[in-house]
Amino acid sequence: MRIIAANAGIAIGNVYRYYKNKDELFHELVQPVYESYEANMAEMRQKISFSYRNDTTDVLKYYSNIEATLIDLFKTFTAEMTIVFNRSEGTKYEHAKPDLIKLSFSVIESMILKARGTDVLNEYETALAQMLSSSLVEGLCLILRDNVEGDTYNKLVDQLLRIYSAGLDSIIKQMEASRRDQTE
Amino acid sequence: MRIIAANAGIAIGNVYRYYKNKDELFHELVQPVYESYEANMAEMRQKISFSYRNDTTDVLKYYSNIEATLIDLFKTFTAEMTIVFNRSEGTKYEHAKPDLIKLSFSVIESMILKARGTDVLNEYETALAQMLSSSLVEGLCLILRDNVEGDTYNKLVDQLLRIYSAGLDSIIKQMEASRRDQTE
Amino acid sequence: MRIIAANAGIAIGNVYRYYKNKDELFHELVQPVYESYEANMAEMRQKISFSYRNDTTDVLKYYSNIEATLIDLFKTFTAEMTIVFNRSEGTKYEHAKPDLIKLSFSVIESMILKARGTDVLNEYETALAQMLSSSLVEGLCLILRDNVEGDTYNKLVDQLLRIYSAGLDSIIKQMEASRRDQTE
Amino acid sequence: MRIIAANAGIAIGNVYRYYKNKDELFHELVQPVYESYEANMAEMRQKISFSYRNDTTDVLKYYSNIEATLIDLFKTFTAEMTIVFNRSEGTKYEHAKPDLIKLSFSVIESMILKARGTDVLNEYETALAQMLSSSLVEGLCLILRDNVEGDTYNKLVDQLLRIYSAGLDSIIKQMEASRRDQTE
DNA sequence: CATGAATGAGCTTTCATTCAT
DNA sequence: TATGAATGAAAGCTCATTCAT
Numbered sequence: 001m002r003i004i005a006a007n008a009g010i011a012i013g014n015v016y017r018y019y020k021n022k023d024e025l026f027h028e029l030v031q032p033v034y035e036s037y038e039a040n041m042a043e044m045r046q047k048i049s050f051s052y053r054n055d056t057t058d059v060l061k062y063y064s065n066i067e068a069t070l071i072d073l074f075k076t077f078t079a080e081m082t083i084v085f086n087r088s089e090g091t092k093y094e095h096a097k098p099d100l101i102k103l104s105f106s107v108i109e110s111m112i113l114k115a116r117g118t119d120v121l122n123e124y125e126t127a128l129a130q131m132l133s134s135s136l137v138e139g140l141c142l143i144l145r146d147n148v149e150g151d152t153y154n155k156l157v158d159q160l161l162r163i164y165s166a167g168l169d170s171i172i173k174q175m176e177a178s179r180r181d182q183t184e
Numbered sequence: 185m186r187i188i189a190a191n192a193g194i195a196i197g198n199v200y201r202y203y204k205n206k207d208e209l210f211h212e213l214v215q216p217v218y219e220s221y222e223a224n225m226a227e228m229r230q231k232i233s234f235s236y237r238n239d240t241t242d243v244l245k246y247y248s249n250i251e252a253t254l255i256d257l258f259k260t261f262t263a264e265m266t267i268v269f270n271r272s273e274g275t276k277y278e279h280a281k282p283d284l285i286k287l288s289f290s291v292i293e294s295m296i297l298k299a300r301g302t303d304v305l306n307e308y309e310t311a312l313a314q315m316l317s318s319s320l321v322e323g324l325c326l327i328l329r330d331n332v333e334g335d336t337y338n339k340l341v342d343q344l345l346r347i348y349s350a351g352l353d354s355i356i357k358q359m360e361a362s363r364r365d366q367t368e
Numbered sequence: 369m370r371i372i373a374a375n376a377g378i379a380i381g382n383v384y385r386y387y388k389n390k391d392e393l394f395h396e397l398v399q400p401v402y403e404s405y406e407a408n409m410a411e412m413r414q415k416i417s418f419s420y421r422n423d424t425t426d427v428l429k430y431y432s433n434i435e436a437t438l439i440d441l442f443k444t445f446t447a448e449m450t451i452v453f454n455r456s457e458g459t460k461y462e463h464a465k466p467d468l469i470k471l472s473f474s475v476i477e478s479m480i481l482k483a484r485g486t487d488v489l490n491e492y493e494t495a496l497a498q499m500l501s502s503s504l505v506e507g508l509c510l511i512l513r514d515n516v517e518g519d520t521y522n523k524l525v526d527q528l529l530r531i532y533s534a535g536l537d538s539i540i541k542q543m544e545a546s547r548r549d550q551t552e
Numbered sequence: 553m554r555i556i557a558a559n560a561g562i563a564i565g566n567v568y569r570y571y572k573n574k575d576e577l578f579h580e581l582v583q584p585v586y587e588s589y590e591a592n593m594a595e596m597r598q599k600i601s602f603s604y605r606n607d608t609t610d611v612l613k614y615y616s617n618i619e620a621t622l623i624d625l626f627k628t629f630t631a632e633m634t635i636v637f638n639r640s641e642g643t644k645y646e647h648a649k650p651d652l653i654k655l656s657f658s659v660i661e662s663m664i665l666k667a668r669g670t671d672v673l674n675e676y677e678t679a680l681a682q683m684l685s686s687s688l689v690e691g692l693c694l695i696l697r698d699n700v701e702g703d704t705y706n707k708l709v710d711q712l713l714r715i716y717s718a719g720l721d722s723i724i725k726q727m728e729a730s731r732r733d734q735t736e
Numbered sequence: 737c738a739t740g741a742a743t744g745a746g747c748t749t750t751c752a753t754t755c756a757t
Numbered sequence: 758t759a760t761g762a763a764t765g766a767a768a769g770c771t772c773a774t775t776c777a778t
Contacts, residue, residue: 001751001752001753002751002752010759010760011759011760011761012752012753012760012761013753013754013755013759013760013761013762014758014759014760014761016752016753016754017758017759021752021753022752022753123336124336124339127336127340128339128340128343130330131323131326131327131330131340131343131344132343134326134330135319135322135323135326135327135344138319138322138323138326139315139319139322139323142315142318142319142322143315143319146314146315146318152307152308152311155308155312156311156312156315159312159315159351159355160315160319162351162354163347163348163350163351163354164347164351166347166350166351166354167343167346167347167350167351170346170347170350171343185768185769185770186767186768186769194741194742194743195742195743195744196743196744196769196770197742197743197744197745197770197771197772198741198742198743200769200770200771201740201741201742205769205770206769206770369772369773369774370772370773378738378739379738379739379740380739380740380773380774381738381739381740381741381774381775381776382737382738382739382740384773384774384775385737385738389773389774390773390774491704492704492707495704495708496707496708496711498698499691499694499695499698499708499711499712500711502694502698503687503690503691503694503695503712506687506690506691506694507683507687507690507691510683510686510687510690511683511687514682514683514686520675520676520679523676523680524679524680524683527680527683527684527719527723528683528687530719530722531715531716531718531719531722532715532719534715534718534719534722535711535714535715535716535718535719538715538718539711553747553748553749554746554747554748562762562763562764563763563764563765564748564749564764564765565749565750565751565763565764565765565766566762566763566764568748568749568750569761569762569763573748573749574748574749
C-alpha cells in the first residue's frame with residue numbers, strides 16, 4: 001500500500017479515502033475488466049452452442065471470436081488482464097483462465113465427438129482435449145503478455161491458432177481413419 | 185513456516201532442527217532437482233550444437249531429447265520442478281524456464297535462418313520464434329503439471345510436439361516459397 | 369542450557385535430571401558460596417560493632433578481616449563469586465556487593481563521626497564515605513577478578529588497602545584540623 | 553523492543569519508524585557520545601606523550617585532564633556513558649573502558665620505570681600498575697554513576713585522585729629506596 | 737539413567753490499517 | 758480533504774523445557 005501510494009504520489013492515508021482496504025482496491029481495479037471479459041465469454045458460449053445446433057464446425061471461426069475479444073481486452077487493460085489470468089489465485093477471479101480453457105475444451109470436445117461418432121470422450125481424449133485447450137490459452141496469454149505492438153499481436157495469434165487448428169485437423173482425420181478401420 | 189510446520193504436523197521450532205531457515209528449506213528441497221535439470225540442459229545444448237555443425241536438422245529429435253529429460257524429472261519430482269518452473273521468482277532458479285525457452289528458441293531460430301537463407305532474424309521472426317518456443321515450453325509444463333499417469337504423459341507430449349513440428353514445417357515452407365518468389 | 373550441557377559433555381535433557389530448570393541450576397551453583405559469604409559478613413559486622421563499643425579504631429584490622437574472608441571465597445569460588453558480585457542483577461544475590469559496601473561504609477562513617485565529633489554525616493561526607501567504600505570494594509573485586517595467582521592476590525590487596533587507609537587517614541586528619549580551627 | 557516501546561509509551565511498530573532495527577537504535581543512542589569520548593581520548597594521549605618527551609611527570613595534571621573530560625561527558629550523557637563503560641560487551645564500544653585503563657596504565661608505568669631506573673616492568677609491577685589503573689578508572693566510573701549533583705562530582709573525583717596520587721607517591725618512594733639499598 | 741527430537745512462548749521485524757491534526 | 762505518525766497482528770526465528778525411547 002505504501003508503494004502504491006508513493007507511485008500515485010499521494011499519502012498512504014489518502015489511499016484509504018478512495019478504497020476501503022487493499023482488497024477493495026484490488027477488486028475496484030480488476031472488476032470492470034473482469035465483467036467485460038465475463039460478458040464476452042457468455043456471448044461466445046451462446047454463439048458456440050448455436051453453431052453446434054446448426055451443425056457448423058468451423059473451429060477457426062470460434063477461435064477468431066475468442067481471439068478478437070481477448071486481444072481487445074488485453075490491449076486495453078494489459079495489466080489488469082494479466083492479473084486476472086496469472087495473478088488471481090485466492091481471489092474470485094481465479095476461475096477466469098480456467099473458464100476460457102473450459103470454453104476452448106468444449107469446442108474441441110464436440111469436434112472429437114463428431115469425428116469419433118461417440119457421445120462421451122474416453123480418458124485419453126479428455127486429457128488430449130484438456131492439454132490442447134489449456135496450452136492454446138496459455139500460448140495466447142504469452143503472446144498478449146510479451147508483445148506490446150498491436151500488429152505483431154494479431155499476426156502471432158493468427159499463427160498460433162493456425163498451428164493448433166492444423167494440428168487438431170490432423171488429429172481428427174487420424175481418428176476418423178481409425179474409426180473407418182474399426183468399422184470395416 | 186508456521187503453515188509448513190502445521191502441514192507437516194510438527195511444531196514450528198522443530199522445523200528449524202532440520203532446516204536452518206526458510207531459505208535453506210527452500211534450497212534443500214529444490215537444489216538437487218535443479219542441479220539434475222541443469223546437467224541435462226548442458227548435455228542437450230552440446231548435442232544440439234553438435235548437430236548444427238553436422239547439418240542435421242531433425243527438429244523432432246532434439247525436442248524428443250528435451251522431452252525425455254523433462255518428463256523424467258517432472259515424473260520424479262513433480263512438486264519441485266513445478267516450483268523451479270513456476271514459483272521461482274526472486275530465487276536463483278528463476279532462469280530455469282527462460283533457459284529452456286532460450287534453448288528451444290535457438291533451435292527454431294536456426295531452422296528459420298536456414299529456410300530464409302539469412303544470418304539474422306528480423307523483428308517479426310524473432311517475435312514468432314519467441315512465441316513458438318515459449319508457448320511450446322509452457323505447453324509441456326502444463327502437461328507435466330496436470331497429468332499424473334506416465335503413459336498419458338508421453339502420448340500428450342508427443343502430440344504437442346507433433347503439432348508444433350508440423351506448424352513449424354508449414355511456416356518454414358511458407359518462408360521458403362516466399363523466398364523463391366522474391367528471387368525469381 | 370545447550371551450551372552448559374555441551375560444556376559438561378552431557379545431553380541437554382540430562383541437565384534437567386539434576387536441576388529442575390535454569391533458575392534452580394543458577395541458585396544451586398551460587399547459593400552455597402553466597403551463604404558462606406553471608407555468614408562471614410555477619411561475623412564481620414559483629415566484630416566491627418564490638419570494636420566500636422570498645423573504642424578500637426584500627427581500620428586496617430577490620431579491612432584485613434574482610435580482605436581475608438573475601439580472598440578465601442574468591443580463591444575457592446572465583447566464578448561463583450564473580451557472578452554474585454557482578455552478574456546478579458535481578459536475582460536474590462544482587463544485594464551481595466551493596467552489603468559489603470554498606471559494611472565498609474559503616475566503618476568509614478564511624479571514623480569520620482569520631483574525627484568530626486558529630487552524630488550524623490552531612491551530605492558531602494555521606495557521598496565521600498559512599499565513594500570510598502564502593503570504590504574500595506570495586507577495586508578489591510577487580511583484583512580478585514583479574515589475578516589468578518595467590519601470592520600476587522595478597523600483595524595487591526595489601527597495596528590497595530594501604531592506599532585507601534592512608535587516604536582515609538589524611539582525610540581524617542584534615543577534618544580534625546578544620547574542627548580545631550572552628551573550635552578555636 | 554516491546555519493553556522499550558512500552559517504556560516510551562508507544563506501540564512497538566512505531567519504534568521502527570525512528571530506528572531501522574534494534575542495532576541502529578543502540579548505535580544512534582551511543583555513537584555520538586562515544587565519538588566525543590574517543591576524540592577526547594586521542595587528545596589526552598597526545599598531551600601525555602608530549603609531556604613524556606618533555607620530562608614532566610606531574611601525574612595529577614594528566615589525571616585532571618582525564619577527569620575533566622570524563623566528568624563533562626558523564627554529566628551530559630550519564631546513561632549513554634554508563635552503557636559505553638558498563639554495558640557494551642559484544643559491541644564496538646566494548647574497548648572504551650579498557651582504553652581508558654590502558655591510558656592510565658601507561659602513565660603509571662612510565663612513573664614506575666623512572667623510579668626503578670629500568671626499561672620494562674616485572675610481573676608484579678605490571679599487576680600493580682594494572683590494578684591501580686583499573687581500580688582508579690572503576691572508582692571514577694562509580695562516582696560518575698552514583699552522583700547527580702555537579703559540585704559533589706568534582707570534589708569526590710578530586711579526593712579519589714589525591715588518594716591514588718598519594719598512594720602512587722609512597723609506592724614510588726618505596727621503590728626508589730629499595731633501589732638505593734640494592735645499589736649500595 | 738541418558739538421549740535428543742519435539743514443543744511453544746517470546747523475540748525482532750514488517751506492513752496493512754487507523755486517526756488526530 | 759490530505760497527511761503521516763501510530764497501531765498491532767502476524768511473520769521468521771530462538772531457546773528453555775518436556776518426554777518418548
